[in-house]
Amino acid sequence: MENVLDGIRANQDALLKEWLQNLKSGIRRRDLINDSDLNSQATEVLSAISAVSPGTSLERIDSAQWQPVRELLAGISSSRAIQGFTPSETATFVLALKAPIFGLIRKQRGNDAERLFADISAVNDFVDKLALHTTDSYIHGRDQVIARQQEEMLELSTPVVMLWDGIVALPLIGTLDSARTQVVMESLLQAIVQTNSRFAIIDITGVPTVDTLVAQHLIKTITAARLMGAECILSGIRPQIAQTIVHLGINLEDVVTKARMADAFKLALERSGRIVIRSGKSNGAAVSAIREQ
Amino acid sequence: MDRIPILRMGNLLLVTIQVDMHDKLAVTLQDDLTSRIAEVGARGVLIDISSLEIVDSFIGRTLANIASMAKVLDAQTVVVGMQPAVAITLVELGMSLPGIRTALNVESGMQYLQETSRAEEQDMDYDGDSAEF
Numbered sequence: 001m002e003n004v005l006d007g008i009r010a011n012q013d014a015l016l017k018e019w020l021q022n023l024k025s026g027i028r029r030r031d032l033i034n035d036s037d038l039n040s041q042a043t044e045v046l047s048a049i050s051a052v053s054p055g056t057s058l059e060r061i062d063s064a065q066w067q068p069v070r071e072l073l074a075g076i077s078s079s080r081a082i083q084g085f086t087p088s089e090t091a092t093f094v095l096a097l098k099a100p101i102f103g104l105i106r107k108q109r110g111n112d113a114e115r116l117f118a119d120i121s122a123v124n125d126f127v128d129k130l131a132l133h134t135t136d137s138y139i140h141g142r143d144q145v146i147a148r149q150q151e152e153m154l155e156l157s158t159p160v161v162m163l164w165d166g167i168v169a170l171p172l173i174g175t176l177d178s179a180r181t182q183v184v185m186e187s188l189l190q191a192i193v194q195t196n197s198r199f200a201i202i203d204i205t206g207v208p209t210v211d212t213l214v215a216q217h218l219i220k221t222i223t224a225a226r227l228m229g230a231e232c233i234l235s236g237i238r239p240q241i242a243q244t245i246v247h248l249g250i251n252l253e254d255v256v257t258k259a260r261m262a263d264a265f266k267l268a269l270e271r272s273g274r275i276v277i278r279s280g281k282s283n284g285a286a287v288s289a290i291r292e293q
Numbered sequence: 294m295d296r297i298p299i300l301r302m303g304n305l306l307l308v309t310i311q312v313d314m315h316d317k318l319a320v321t322l323q324d325d326l327t328s329r330i331a332e333v334g335a336r337g338v339l340i341d342i343s344s345l346e347i348v349d350s351f352i353g354r355t356l357a358n359i360a361s362m363a364k365v366l367d368a369q370t371v372v373v374g375m376q377p378a379v380a381i382t383l384v385e386l387g388m389s390l391p392g393i394r395t396a397l398n399v400e401s402g403m404q405y406l407q408e409t410s411r412a413e414e415q416d417m418d419y420d421g422d423s424a425e426f
Contacts, residue, residue: 185381186377186381189377189380189381190377192377192397193376193377193397196397196398197397198397198401220384220385223384223389224377224380224381224383224384225380226389226395227372227375227379227380227383227384227389227390227393227395228374228375228376228377228380228395228397229372229373229374229375229395229396229397229398229401229402230397
């Protein structure tokens with residue numbers, strides 16, 4: 001088997017030429033990567049394989065000797081993921097190396113069928129493993145991007161707004177799932193403690209659908225806030241959602257609901273002993289003032 | 294043995310839980326508090342759990358029981374200062390403690406208790422007046 005590695009090392013240039021030819025005929029996405037980049041990537045991979053110490057087994061590519069090759073392929077595949085290649089195109093990059101090496105082995109072994117077969121199956125396994133590794137890294141790279149975006153969305157989506165002394169509002173936008181509801185619940189309860197608020201308004205104008213699960217989450221949040229000594233008002237329920245809630249048989253009887261956030265704010269002001277009065281006119285527009293009682 | 298101190302302020306009782314509650318402590322508190330309510334004829338009980346960070350279903354149930362027992366002995370219970378994590382845990386355990394009054398801090402809890410006892414006194418005054426006619 002060492003002979004295969006030695007063969008690769010000795011015939012690097014010929015292999016590279018043939019590999020590149022295969023790649024260029026095989027990859028249709030010529031717009032995504034130019035020839036010189038492809039050239040340098042292939043050269044790097046081949047020289048990394050050649051640089052592995054003689055006598056290394058082809059069978060165990062997870063051993064320390066193959067570390068540089070693995071890292072190089074991981075780097076290439078994550079850059080492919082960003083460039084917009086599909087996973088199969090990324091794997092083809094490595095798989096296209098098979099045919100040139102097979103040709104090389106055939107030339108070396110001649111008519112010795114026994115050893116020819118042994119070498120070819122070893123190389124076949126080896127290149128397959130490299131290709132699988134490439135695909136794994138490709139998918140890993142994508143997963144990381146998705147996880148990061150999810151985290152960013154969670155951070156973006158739960159602002160707690162202070163409307164008045166002792167009144168906070170939580171405008172919810174987008175679909176609520178379990179993970180998001182957990183963040184929403186925690187940030188609202190945290191805000192209640194920090195701002196010492198007796199009233200919390202949860203506005204669901206931006207929530208597209210309310211099913212039993214979402215309602216369950218909302219009720220849990222409201223109950224937890226009540227346990228802490230704050231009162232929750234639910235606002236922004238659209239007509240369709242009101243219909244859905246009733247059809248689903250969700251019990252919102254213990255929850256104070258208001259159609260608009262303004263109504264909810266007014267109720268919170270009233271319950272905390274404040275009234276809104278109109279104090280006069282300026283530039284034709286009515287000016288309101290909140291009087292503390 | 295550990296005991297949770299019960300302070301008396303007029304006709305109100307004030308309990309501050311400063312240590313982690315274990316089951317035996319909770320039962321002791323329940324005993325002490327009920328006998329104390331009966332002893333001093335308390336009209337209100339304020340339980341401050343702002344230092345309580347761990348809660349389980351037994352503690353939650355004990356709190357609910359204390360409130361119900363106090364109610365039977367004609368005292369209103371207010372639980373104040375519950376931590377967000379504790380509130381979430383209780384809700385996830387399915388214990389929404391429907392019979393318990395809650396408040397954000399000792400100040401607002403105290404205010405609530407004083408208001409209710411004042412309202413009751415006024416009611417009593419009214420009853421007294423009407424009895425004279």
